[in-house]
Amino acid sequence: MNDEIKKKINERYERELNRGERFWPDSIFKDLIVSLGIFAILVLLATFVGVAPEPKADPADTSYLPRPEWYFLFLFKFLALYGQIPVIGKIEWLATVLIPGLGIGLLTLLPLLDKSPYRHYSRRIFALTFMGTVILDIVLLTVMASLPVPPDAAELAASTTLQAIGGLWIPAAILTILVLFYAFKRDIYRESTRRSLPIFITVAGSLAMVAMTIYISARAASYPKPEEVEVATTLVDQIVAGQDLYSVHCVECHGDDGSVDVIEGVEGLEGEEITPINSTDVLYTITDSAMYEVIAYGRPNAGMVPFGKAYGGELSRSEIDNIILFMRYTWDDRFEAPEIPALFPPLADGEVPSYEVHIAPIVKRYCISCHRAGKENNDYLMTTYEEILTTGENKDKNIVAGDPNSYLLQVIQGTPIMDPEKPDEEMIGVMPPKGHLKPDALDALIRWIMNGMPETAEDAAKLFVAPTPVQ
Amino acid sequence: MWKKIFDWLDERLGLNDIYKNLLDRPEPRGNWWNTLGSASLFLFVLQGLTGIFLTVYYTPSPDHAYDSIQYIMEGVAFGWLIRGIHHWGASLMVIVVFIHMLRVFVTASYKYPRELTWLIGVGLLLATIGMGFTGYLLPWNQRAYWATTVGTQIAGSVPFIGEFILKALRGGPDLSALTLQRFFSGHIWMIPAILAALIGVHLFLIIKHGESHFPTRED
Numbered sequence: 001m002n003d004e005i006k007k008k009i010n011e012r013y014e015r016e017l018n019r020g021e022r023f024w025p026d027s028i029f030k031d032l033i034v035s036l037g038i039f040a041i042l043v044l045l046a047t048f049v050g051v052a053p054e055p056k057a058d059p060a061d062t063s064y065l066p067r068p069e070w071y072f073l074f075l076f077k078f079l080a081l082y083g084q085i086p087v088i089g090k091i092e093w094l095a096t097v098l099i100p101g102l103g104i105g106l107l108t109l110l111p112l113l114d115k116s117p118y119r120h121y122s123r124r125i126f127a128l129t130f131m132g133t134v135i136l137d138i139v140l141l142t143v144m145a146s147l148p149v150p151p152d153a154a155e156l157a158a159s160t161t162l163q164a165i166g167g168l169w170i171p172a173a174i175l176t177i178l179v180l181f182y183a184f185k186r187d188i189y190r191e192s193t194r195r196s197l198p199i200f201i202t203v204a205g206s207l208a209m210v211a212m213t214i215y216i217s218a219r220a221a222s223y224p225k226p227e228e229v230e231v232a233t234t235l236v237d238q239i240v241a242g243q244d245l246y247s248v249h250c251v252e253c254h255g256d257d258g259s260v261d262v263i264e265g266v267e268g269l270e271g272e273e274i275t276p277i278n279s280t281d282v283l284y285t286i287t288d289s290a291m292y293e294v295i296a297y298g299r300p301n302a303g304m305v306p307f308g309k310a311y312g313g314e315l316s317r318s319e320i321d322n323i324i325l326f327m328r329y330t331w332d333d334r335f336e337a338p339e340i341p342a343l344f345p346p347l348a349d350g351e352v353p354s355y356e357v358h359i360a361p362i363v364k365r366y367c368i369s370c371h372r373a374g375k376e377n378n379d380y381l382m383t384t385y386e387e388i389l390t391t392g393e394n395k396d397k398n399i400v401a402g403d404p405n406s407y408l409l410q411v412i413q414g415t416p417i418m419d420p421e422k423p424d425e426e427m428i429g430v431m432p433p434k435g436h437l438k439p440d441a442l443d444a445l446i447r448w449i450m451n452g453m454p455e456t457a458e459d460a461a462k463l464f465v466a467p468t469p470v471q
Numbered sequence: 472m473w474k475k476i477f478d479w480l481d482e483r484l485g486l487n488d489i490y491k492n493l494l495d496r497p498e499p500r501g502n503w504w505n506t507l508g509s510a511s512l513f514l515f516v517l518q519g520l521t522g523i524f525l526t527v528y529y530t531p532s533p534d535h536a537y538d539s540i541q542y543i544m545e546g547v548a549f550g551w552l553i554r555g556i557h558h559w560g561a562s563l564m565v566i567v568v569f570i571h572m573l574r575v576f577v578t579a580s581y582k583y584p585r586e587l588t589w590l591i592g593v594g595l596l597l598a599t600i601g602m603g604f605t606g607y608l609l610p611w612n613q614r615a616y617w618a619t620t621v622g623t624q625i626a627g628s629v630p631f632i633g634e635f636i637l638k639a640l641r642g643g644p645d646l647s648a649l650t651l652q653r654f655f656s657g658h659i660w661m662i663p664a665i666l667a668a669l670i671g672v673h674l675f676l677i678i679k680h681g682e683s684h685f686p687t688r689e690d
């Protein structure tokens with residue numbers, strides 16, 4: 001750039017300043033409004049959206065699908081699509097290093113590369129169409145990366161191909177054409193009637209990219225949504241979550257209240273002597289981190305299996321932490337438990353309980369520890385509504401709507417079911433095998449079955465019978 | 472009375488000169504797009520302030536990081552607000568800085584005499600993204616842990632020196648207490664220091680050259 005052009009630019013700027021405004025107060029005023037608006041948005045987001053809770057980091061849980069911060073998603077998607085390309089797709093660093101490096105390099109050197117003194121849009125068609133295509137692709141790749149995962153291999157292949165076309169090949173084609181024009185037919189970008197060709201190509205290509213993304217999103221709308229994992233964040237929620245997990249995994253051996261000192265009725269561990277885990281001996285001498293290790297690694301010599309994912313068990317870090325919180329706040333007299341809400345809302349006279357509000361928490365707390373896959377339970381599983389009604393060797397008799405002799409109702413009220421062929425042998429023992437249900441839970445289960453086992457609160461509400469007032 | 476105090480201070484601090492040179496400058500006719508730079512600056516300051524509050528309770532160790540954040544959210548008065556603002560502010564800052572860059576690109580404000588302003592700006596963009604990357608690990612939750620595992624892996628795919636970069640970022644072959652300590656240090660000391668210094672130069676250059684005007688057919 002020669003001095004003459006520089007002088008012209010500076011003179012032009014002087015003229016603009018003379019017909020301009022003052023920094024204070026004109027510009028600052030606008031700045032303040034925008035900053036205040038941003039602050040208000042942030043306060044609203046913090047208050048009404050908050051920060052989504054996440055479970056604690058668990059290095060053993062390799063099944064976790066990594067997701068970067070959203071503004072890296074486009075790079076993530078780009079890498080995934082790039083990896084599908086034959087041959088060069090295998091050379092990872094081309095995509096992870098070379099292309100981002102090239103992008104940042106171009107961005108850095110921009111003022112040195114773009115030496116033309118012109119600033120008006122009509123004289124910067126190449127720069128604007130090029131950048132526009134890149135930005136649009138970044139946005140679209142981000143959209144694609146946030147779609148749910150296709151449910152099967154065929155759909156995955158189809159979706160990946162479509163994404164590669166919309167997010168990789170079309171933009172690559174536009175950029176190549178733009179660069180080729182620039183290299184060999186630069187005139188086309190000059191201000192003239194023909195300058196519309198690059199714009200036309202960019203707009204047409206962009207529309208194709210957007211249409212492709214909309215189509216891919218529409219297909220993805222029918223995919224199953226990923227399950228939302230609930231994360232307990234308040235102390236009360238954590239203790240309750242811990243109690244549910246304790247009920248599922250620990251009750252069999254340690255009992256409802258942790259007081260078992262001789263294990264009964266557990267295959268392979270019958271008669272094993274253990275220290276009651278609700279005793280001060282255990283609670284005062286074992287720190288939280290030692291307790292964590294005992295639960296995660298188990299006590300193989302004493303027959304306790306590992307529960308931590310790191311050692312082949314089912315429990316994540318947060319889950320074990322919650323069990324420990326439950327133990328501390330329930331049995332350790334140095335901890336003062338907060339008010340724990342009832343397992344389910346109390347039932348009014350004539351109210352019919354529903355699976356989702358009342359029965360599911362009861363079953364989770366008292367039954368699932370045995371009634372799930374892999375346990376001895378006559379194949380009666382109880383982890384979902386369907387399972388409760390349709391599984392088990394006695395599925396026709398376990399739960400019969402309106403029948404007080406349903407097996408389930410008998411055994412929870414202390415009457416075992418005898419084997420019809422050998423009348424003095426129990427076919428189903430009383431449930432739960434140790435301890436019994438609290439009267440309110442018993443009442444809820446009876447009302448539920450007598451009224452036809454409604455699943456949702458809505459269905460249950462329709463069955464509500466207002467009690468006839470006693471004269 | 473006020474006048475006297477002002478005159479006394481003015482004599483010693485040169486308040487009037489500061490006013491003339493910094494505030495009472497002429498500018499080209501303004502545009503709302505030109506507020507994005509100062510909005511970036513505002514977000515930087517806001518992130519700094521909320522971040523400083525967070526360090527009062529945050530503990531950068533794998534055993535305590537998660538619980539300390541839990542405590543900030545549940546136990547500390549207005550902790551949820553401070554963390555919420557810092558959390559959303561981080562995303563918003565990336566967006567605002569990026570759009571600020573786009574507006575500078577679209578109006579071709581990187582051209583003579585503002586080339587250096589742009590160069591420093593690219594440094595600012597990278598540092599801002601670096602803040603996001605290092606900050607993301609600090610809550611030490613599943614999302615953080617695995618995103619950083621993959622992120623550092625990608626950084627480790629650089630030919631020849633990848634292995635070195637990976638170890639330098641992680642402080643060993645795997646993510647560990649060292650990684651967290653490193654990211655924490657980077658997030659609260661190193662990158663903010665770089666950002667602050669670069670912003671200083673950026674602002675100096677902007678005041679020196681003045682805000683560019685919006686291009687017209689003449690340009």
Ligand code: HEM
Binds near residue numbers: 512571594596
């Ligand atoms: C933390 C990040 C950043 C801060 C705090 C910041 C701050 C500012 C401020 C306050 C202005 C003047 C007002 C305005 O034009 O909006 C400005 C202008 C400018 N910024 Fe930034 N900026 C940042 C990032 C960037 C980036 C990423 C770039 C480009 C890569 C950039 C390039 C420029 C240029 C060239 C100008 C002069 C524009 C003109 O005179 O019209 N800045 N910046």
